[in-house]
Amino acid sequence: MNRENHSPATHVMVLYTGGTIGMQASGNGLAPASGFEARMAEQLTGQPALVVPKWQFREMSPLIDSANMTPQYWQRLREAVVDAIEVKGCDAVLILHGTDTLAYSAAAMSFQLLGLNAPVVFTGSMLPAGVPDSDAWENVNGALQSLGKGLPAGVHLYFHGEILQPTRCAKIRSFGRNPFAALNRARGGEAASTLPTALDYRQPKQLANVAVMPLFPGIGAAQLDGLIDSGIQGLILECFGSGTGPSDNPAFLESLQRARDQGVCVVAITQCHEGGVELDVYEAGSRLRDVGVLSGGGMTREAAFGKLHALLGAGLTQDEVRRLVERDVCGELL
CATH class of the missing domain: 3.40.50.40 (Rossmann fold)
Structure with a gap:
């Protein structure tokens, strides 16, 4: 993908839906938790050499494990993206989402946001932020940096240093740092x-x-x-x-x-x-x-x-x- 012809994002809205990336321990295991904005700001402040666009944060309600994602939630997510671009004045959106249904949501939003003149990036993590060997911050920071370098309008999936096309990929493994892959499906339509x-x-x-x-x-x-x-x-x-x-x-x-x-x-x-x-x-x-x-x-x-x-x-x-x-x-x- 040639990013040189696309304007760098300068003001990113971060939409937090829940998922593993922000989960914390509960009496019944890992569960979605509030407070991710402060954790994200703290880790970015701790890396002054890291250059990312200006960003603001919106916590979606309710926060969910992505196993509980629904088409109804997609409609709220679509409205939040449109609000970020057309009302809040952002020029890009980063959506933090659990990995289990991330490919479904990113593909669905590709069709729900047809015509939107701004890049929208989905990412998440396989391990919660803050635990040993977590991939959370590398994915958040990498997605922000990708937007800062410039991505074409439309929906993208960022994971483990790679930008994927949501309508051509899937989650293919339940472990490791790169669970998503582009599928070698037939083309030519x-x-x-x-x-x-x-x-x-x-x-x-x-x-x-x-x-x-x-x-x-x-x-x-x-x-x-x-x-x-x-x-x-x-x-x-x-x-x-x-x-x-x-x-x-x-x-x-x-x-x-x-x-x-x-x-x-x-x-x-x-x-x-x-x-x-x-x-x-x-x-x-x-x-x-x-x-x-x-x-x-x-x-x-x-x-x-x-x-x-x-x-x-x-x-x-x-x-x-x-x-x-x-x-x-x-x-x-x-």
Whole structure:
């Protein structure tokens, strides 16, 4: 990434959501804790040679373990980012977030903040600030320094000295200092020529009901029907290989057709770590296409989940949602 063409951030809003980075011991184990602003200021003051942009701090409420992250919280986070840029006068935002769902949140915010002319960086840590060998301050300070050097507008994920694209990465390990990695997913999707005004970050978004279902040997219509009947608007179907499923199961295919008829947007992605979906390669994939399943190409689970939430929450027509699922919106397919 060429940062030389991007203006350095001079005033950063730090949004603290909780997560491991600021956790402290409680009677039931590590739990989110207030007071992180003072701890952050103290460690920066102790390093006078470290050059970072001016910053201010906002503690989100409630502070959460990121295992408790929800799409409702994303809406509050989106509003906090917009407030920081358009009301508080900041030119960048740093979001401190737990690692378990950080990739989900960063991908979701990539779609929720389309059109925002400012960089937003997510980071966190694998160990709480202050404990031996913690990675907390190296990630906070590194993210601030990256913003100070200049990053393009849009959402980024910073961890262990690396800037990652949220719509192309995932948390791949539960230990160590670099739990996130860019996935080698298929590229080559067609970019959307124009985006509906409803997707702009200034436009209000409604909550959507999206589910994820991994396929497994022996899966049947009963499991699928349970999700469809729960009132979902979108379903990410994690398929085998290049996008195959139980195509010799008429009841399963009928359930997928019923989902399509009821307006549920079903998107196929691959369970594989690398590659992507090509529904027309095998008959077992083309039959999914025949009953209305859309191709998610090389989208990650996190990107597909965040994208469906944004498209469905924008109040677009069913046809427009289906068209944009298979078009690149912010780097998830290209």
